[in-house]
Amino acid sequence: MASTNAPAAEYAGDEVSAIVLDPGFSTIRAGFAGEDVPKSVCPSFFGYTDAESDSKSQFLFGENAIHTPQANLQIKNYWGSDGIVEDWDAATKVWEYAITSRLTSTKPSNPLQNGLNEGSNGNGDTMDVDIENVEQAEKPLEDSPLLMTEPGWNSSKAREKCIEIAMEEWGAPAFYLQKTGVLAAFASGKASGIIIDIGASHTSVTPVLDGMVLRKGVQKSPLAGNFVSNQIRMLFKQSQPEIPLTPHYTVKSKVQVDAGAPSQATYKTFDLPPTDSFRRLEEERVLTEFKESVVEVWPGPQRFNMGPSEEIAKNQPGRPFEMPDGWNQVFTADRFRVAEGLFDASAALVDSDNPRPKDEHTISRLVQAAVQQVDADHRPMLLGNVVVTGGSSLLYKLNERLTQEINTIYPSTRNKLIAPGSVVERKYAAWIGGSILASLGSFHQLWISKKEYEEHGASIVEKRCR
């Protein structure tokens, strides 16, 4: 067989694009810098099967693995309730899965056997070199610089942990950490602005000035997507009669029933019912559908429980929703109520487990608090660049309401809301900003190289990634 060694004129470059990793509570976005959407979007939820059920306990990652009902499958999330990673071992594994499963490859092949070196097989010298490299080649990020995003309130301990994982576990040659707020602003082409990021677990408001986060101005609250989900759950529970929330996996086949009539579906039976955490994850799928097709933010001008708002809402055409078991109903005023808590704490549904949210946690108050921390001279400029991002910001009419609220608080400035039109840009804004940053020619001036890390240790991240 002829030698396959490339002639000298052939490509022998070493350009490799950086990988951008944007972990969120609901999904992890990962992809190559310079691309316009992340190629890999993985759930942050992962499965865990107990040691008792199997001979060995194991982790399950990715959409395919976590949606199959099986006994003893626990669904977990590595995020803590404060918006900082809690379970670092799991986080490392899930992130690695997000990168390797769809970007690089699960098992980097041994250069001895990857078929590209056939011509050099007889050559003992090259073989030896290859063998020395084998150990390093087993690390997943061996040849890609990594840009990671972090929430504005990340602790310095968590930041150091990030660089440790990247450098030591994954063998990344270079690393940089940037806050989601700044990146979301970049994605909209802004260096300054107020970034409202409404995610799954948290809503954050970040004032950004010339590409720098004003740290003391960063605000966060738990009134976000999951909060709305809980509101919907409460709405279902408090309805008369109670609305049953049945996830798809419990239903064998459904029968068409009249609106409001009890379901006549045939249900599946399980010898060992799946765990509560699994059920919750699957219920969340139904709730997401409900949010997409039914829920609407009351657009104003007045609050929902003030004046004639509710009456107007009642007269608008309702939106039907059908549960996986066939139960269906038309939702009218209620579909506004479940999202109202984001802006008006007093309108939120409450029960014993879900106390009334704090007034200062509503989105409008967060914006107010963030702007308060900014130098008065900069306020008009920032208010002219209010960037809205995050998956939960896609709630219908949310932008209208937000504009309304901000104009009420700041009637004298020219407030402008910048909300990317396409869903993709809105959902993945921070990742897209990261993709832009990491593909800039100057990115290599920012990053922390492996050498620097080895010299200074993990604490270098505090100095370099501000």
Place this chain on the structure above:
Amino acid sequence: MPPFKDEQIIIIAPGSETTVAQLGLPESFTPAKTRVRSRMFPAEKEGEWEPYKVRRKQSAEKPTGDQNGAADGEESKNVSSEQEEIIYEEDRISEEGAVWPIREGRIVNWSCFFALITHVYNTMNPPFHTPILLITQPAWTPREHEKLTQFFFEKFKTPAFSLMDSALATSWAFGVHTATVVDVGKDKVDITAISEFVPHVQGRVISLPGCGGEALTQGLLSLLKAKGFNRDMLPNSKKQKATFIYEDHALLDNLKNMNLGEKGLAEAHAALDEGPSKKAQDGTEEEVREGGEGSGAPGAKSGGIRREIEVGVERFQAASNGTLEKIADAVHRCVSSVDEVNKRSELWDSLIVCGNGSRLRGFKDALQATLQAKYVISPSSATIFTSEIPSNISTPAGTGANTPQPQSAPHGGSSQVNPLLLAATTAQNPHLMHPGANPILQGMNSHNQHSSHGQTPTSIKLVKPPEYFPEWKEPGYDEAAFLGAQVAAKVIFVVDQGQNKGYMTRPDYNDQGPTAIHDYSL
């Protein structure tokens, strides 16, 4: 003059079970001419591979025979020495010790995979100036695409190379720009939502394990075990040259009813010649048709008997061990993950089920039926006639709000038209759904807005296969990706000639390296 001619183009589609390829585009597109089992055998030397099982044979028996296979290539070696003659013989049938480089759509053994591709390439014996279009599995990552690019340029010195996603190729074959492609393979299922020719990568279901043809075979097997069937009696692709897994059920069913003796078993074996149009009814299957030995059916490339056992939908569902539901759930997840809510209903209405695992008779219908039973949203009784009076010109209600409120329309067009009514009428007239064509719908078709009926699906339909490829009719469209690739190859190499960067040329490769392949692929 175009840089490439039809007869120069090579298309290769690697699969877990079978790798198909073809040199040259025929006048009228045909199923792939070259079919190779996707496996290689380790050679004596570490890291080298043989396409057939090579056995060391002691010379005592008959030293001269079995050399006829040597014509096929350099693989068969005859090392003869003075004192002891060692003869290697090729065993073309045995698959003992074979290495399958692709597992569940993923390349697990690169050196073996490259050897396989080389073998396929050599089998076609192409002349020099041949551009190559490689159909990629969804499970292959961008980094792996680069690796493949490097291999093809450096090994075969190909003048032009391009990659095409198999799901996208399938949608090309069916001639639709938006589709949900369910590709049922041997051990896995891939589900891809494609809208406007762009595969939706984020929510793509890649390599869902335990759902392919193999799982269906297993399911059937477990069902029939009680009856004394064993694996060999099932149309197991491993035991036959036929590339496809077939099921026949009228037979099985009958066999189950009659107490099966040897005769029954024989029947199972002598199952019917494959033909998508034929439907064996109870009773008729008694006759044993053995005619399909390769030459009979034009689609039978590998010359084996194609067998088919048919299982009625219900039995088949019972046999599938929840496989169908698993696939159905994955389809639902895949479509629900498409961010543009308004695209979803179109995606549900253009389902394509392909892949050799889906050849099972009744599979497509069963999958569609499962999806429909579980996921179709029926029109709500509450909305059809009652509360859905157009709101802006509201009829006087008992609320005292007799004067219409000067509110802006809450949902795009809904102020003029009852959205549900609109959805109901347009669903029956799909041409009305054309984006932007209908002024009423215009507002709804923009991003980030509720579609006229929020929840999907309101209907689920399979895309009809194209009718203008006569050669594909007989074997069926399960390998439609290959057809799509032929269409695409014609477009990118011959019609477009690289103007839109449909392929990467050798100078491009030399300038930019393998990473640039992402700028060139379809």
